[in-house]
Amino acid sequence: MKNILVAVDHKKDAETLISHAVNISKLTSAKIWIIHVTEADPDDFLAREAGPQYVYEKRAEERKEEKAIIEKWAENLTKEHNVDVEGRLIEGSVIKSIKKLVEECNIDLVVAGHKKRNLVYGLFTSNKKKDLIDELQIPLLAVPLG
Numbered sequence: 001m002k003n004i005l006v007a008v009d010h011k012k013d014a015e016t017l018i019s020h021a022v023n024i025s026k027l028t029s030a031k032i033w034i035i036h037v038t039e040a041d042p043d044d045f046l047a048r049e050a051g052p053q054y055v056y057e058k059r060a061e062e063r064k065e066e067k068a069i070i071e072k073w074a075e076n077l078t079k080e081h082n083v084d085v086e087g088r089l090i091e092g093s094v095i096k097s098i099k100k101l102v103e104e105c106n107i108d109l110v111v112a113g114h115k116k117r118n119l120v121y122g123l124f125t126s127n128k129k130k131d132l133i134d135e136l137q138i139p140l141l142a143v144p145l146g
Helices: 009-027 045-049 053-080 095-106 118-122 128-136
Strands: 003-007 031-038 084-091 109-115 140-145
Touching: 003 009, 009 031, 009 053, 009 109, 009 128, 009 140, 031 053, 031 095, 053 084, 084 095, 095 128
Parallel strands: 003 031, 003 109, 031 084, 109 140
Antiparallel strands: none
């Protein structure tokens, strides 16, 4: 195993997900890729003009903060655990973005969080982890989260 991707959605869950990746990395000497996929800005000019400017400025500021947090995690992990870590903030669809990075970086394992939901919720929403497994064809470690 050479590359492990940690898909972080919420800061509060990141420590749990990253700790699993670090444990595996110590056993295999794998590089860890920490990513957070964020919503992309509208591509066309008319869609962008439909909303107030402060919405776009706030989103840009949030992305800047998220990127800094991810880079700080990567830096701290490298220092504390002596593992090779790279952090990235990616804009776009979660499944497509992860799939693209998996292919580009030869990822061997994806570590992602799993939150228990009831059956009715699952019937009316997309199952991103199932879609991810179907798309990637590589192992996915689904870590239970509170």
